[in-house]
Amino acid sequence: MATRAPRKAQPVDWLKDYPVDVDAGDLFRHAPPEVAAKWRMMAGGLHTLARDSGLSAQELLARQIADMGMSFRMTGDAEERSWPLTPMPLIVGAQEWAKVEAGLVQRARLLEAVVGDIYGPQDLVREGHLPAAVVAGSRYFARAMGGVLPRRGHYIHVYAVDLARGPHGQWRVLGDRLRLANGVGYALENRLALSRGTGSLLSDIHARRLAGFFGQLRQGLSADCPRESPRIALLTPGRFNQSYPEQAHLARYLGFPLVEGRDLSVIDGKLYVRTIGGPKRVDALWRWIDTNSLDPLNFDARSTIGVPDLADCWTGGQVAMANWPGVEVVEAPAFAAFLPRLFQTLLGEDPLLPNVATWWCGGEPEADLVRGRLDELMVAPAFGQRVEGLATVQPAHGAQLTPEAREALLAAMARRPMDYCAQEIINLSTTPALIEDRFEPRPFTLRAFVARGADGEWVVMPGGFARLSSSGKIASTLMGEGDLSADVCVVDEADEESFSRVTLTGAPAIRRDGGVLAAQAADNLYWFGRYGERAEMTVRVVRSILGGGIEVDAGASGHPEVRARLVDLLANWGALAPGHSALSPAEACRAALVEHALPGGVAALLNTQRNVGQSLRDRFAPDFWRIASRPLPLLDSHRPGVLLRVARELVERFAALSGLGAEDMVRGPAWRFLDMGRRIERALSLCRIARQLEGAGEESDRLNTLLDIFDSQITYRSRYLSAPLRDPVYDLLLLDPDNPRSLVHQVQAIERHIAALPSLREDALPEAPLREVRAVLAPLISLTVDQFDGPRMTEIEMRLQALSDSISARYFLQFDAAVAGRTPLQG
Secondary structure, three states, X not given: OOOOOOOOOOOOOOOOXXXXXXXXXXXXXXXXXXXXXXXXXXXXXXHHHHHHHOOOHHHHHHHHHHHHOOEEOOOOOOOOEEOXXXXXXXXXXXXXXXXXXXXXXXXXXXXXXXHHHHOOOOHHHHOOOOOHHHHHOOOOOOHHHOOOOOOOOOOOOEEEEEEEEOOOOOEEEEEEEOOOOOXXXXXXXXXXXXHHHOOOHHHHOOEOOOHHHHHHHHHHHHHOOOOOOOOEEEEOOOOOOOOHHHHHHHHHHHOOOEEOHHHEEEEOOEEEEEEOOEEEEOOEEEEOOOXXXXXXXXXXXXXXXXXXXXXXXXXXXXXXXXXXXXXXXXXXXXXXXXXXXXHHHHHOOOOOOOEOOEEEOOOHHHHHHHHHOHHHEEEEEOOOOOOOOOOOOOOEEHHHOOHHHHHHHHHHHHHOHHHEEEEEOOOOOEEEEEEOOEEEEEEEEEEEEEEEOOOOOEEEOOEEEEEEOOOOOOOOOOOOOOOEEEEEEEEOOOOHHHOOOOOOOOOOOOXXXXXXXXXXXXXXXXXXXXXXXXXXHHHHHHHHHOOOOOOOOOOXXXXXXXXXXXXXXXXXOOOOOOOHHHOOHHHHHHHHHHOOOOOOOHHHHHHHHHHHHHOOOOOOOHHHHHHHXXXXXXOOOOOHHHHHHHHHHHHHHHHHHHHHHHXXXXXXXXXXXXXXXXXXHHHHHHHHHHHHHOOOOOHHXXXXXXXXXXXXXHHHHHHOOOOOOHHHHHHHHHHOOOOOOOHHHHHHHHHHHHHHOOOOOOOOOOOHHHHHHHHHHHHHHXXXXXXXXXXXXXXXXXXXXXXXXXXXXXXXXXXXXXXXXOOOOOO
């Protein structure tokens, strides 16, 4: 949309008080003196931070964004982008915000009443206040929800409102978002990042806190549940959704299990999540998928992300829904044309926050008006779907249409006028944005958030999410190319200590379990561990081929046959393509490191691990995920020294992840499945490498290679004052329970993990995975090293494979690995 073009920004002297200059933004210019003082205080504080640290304010904030893993994905992006947050927040005074807040609460009351009538008595249509075509024409109108009422009569629990502020201070509503409250998680992340990156600056300007809003949101959902101490889950479309990082952060912050449709099942009209301990009841869903996708048996049969028979749960009052299915019907742009009159019809009040003036072309007078004033208006599809005459679903400025496009649009509007609506052109207010140590005025829109609290009353987040446009256009997406986000701070004169605070959780009952671990999450944790361990073992083999042992003559470089056997092993693991025999050892090592098409290449394994890990972001600490998601180091050389350096860097990365997992994760089921995956892959690798090297080259070269790959050289040296010999080396690597790299140590750890997991049996007898692991362990603790040979190693490897299958069958959802984004492990 058109907007007043901002003047070129002038450098602002950070050491002086700022003049109230239009180039600092309209919002700043029209702010009361006490609010303008907050702007100056914030700007001066940012300057002081930059001066004292030697880094720009943007660099300081970028570190926090990276540490928190804040990211987003635009339509068409294959990879996520770092979140574009500016250090200067949008500051709104308490008096101005009180008016906005009152208008948002009034609007929530109205929308609740409108939705209740549409799916209830339908008096608005019957009495002529709302055309039937506006309701039925919306793609989000859910006919099946007619007459289906929420248990406590609450259709809306949380929703977002897009606001625009004119250059002279008037606020208007651009649109309502009841389907998905996109941005609520980013508003929280913006505040956390800014708080951590700017020290006490937000406290210094007396910015209101956000925790109370999220506490009320959770308590409001709990109050509508059919049971006390309810379990509330966040239903996500999956990790490929654009706002998945936001959903994962929200779930982690609120303590909600993050679930997909395939995690859930309906049993006797009640909703359950499939966990490693069997089905667990779910009492409420905060849904982030469309109504049409919720239940393939009652809505769109093509949906693969919903839950069959979920409608039975909400119809029977057994699950609370946020928001109630079908409420998104009022998101259609056409509805905005009728909301002003509905304030009087339903509430007997005038709107405190006016809508952007909107005309629905389904009425003849309105259609004539739009045709006559086309150059002054923005024309858009009435129901958010592509229509004839408009290239996209985005509003089109009538004055900017070509003569041919204008003629085509008018002809299409004449044929089906009800498919179109028009809105006035909004001139956006500007706010100061810190761009490379300079303040520039940027047009902005504000997304505010409203939720139903514990007592059923509406609460408004004291802040929100600001989008600073790079083009001056108002887009329907959360972020556009080149846009920035900004925290929104509502500031008081006094410290918020004088106001009552609402904690996020109140005083919860003490508990020490790890919460719900869905079967799919356990599956992903297990495979995250396996892929990571396989990548590490491949790198260790590469390092050994390159001669990376601690002995001058140690490692595979000591004998050509040992080296050739390890190269063949890489091929067996799917790290090298056919024809690898023509490569030199260094070329083979580089190929194994950068291979991304074959499943066993290090690049492919790390990529698959990252893909699996995307679904676990609500469980991983930011430090852990930041290391796990690092790309492979750039490798454009075949020189052994360069390859060896990269291999060592990767081994250090794997060691860092192991250390964080060991030190930071609670010893609950999630940690057990992550560690089990690592242990079973390490045990399999030991068997395979030992078998592969059996009889290769000189015994000392072969045994030194084994000791190097499994980090046991120093232990062997301190224990035996001799060169490596078969029996002592095999005892150390296979049968020594105190060696954390030994085979028996891995199997014992797996046995402890499985024994600690919940059982489905009521007779206390061991389940299949526990029986399988004990069958592997029993011969290991009874055999002597001289009884180990190739057939024995093959038998143990087969038992380990059977154990992995048994773990999968007992604890994980059974679906195709390709659907889960996994690639099979070879070898």
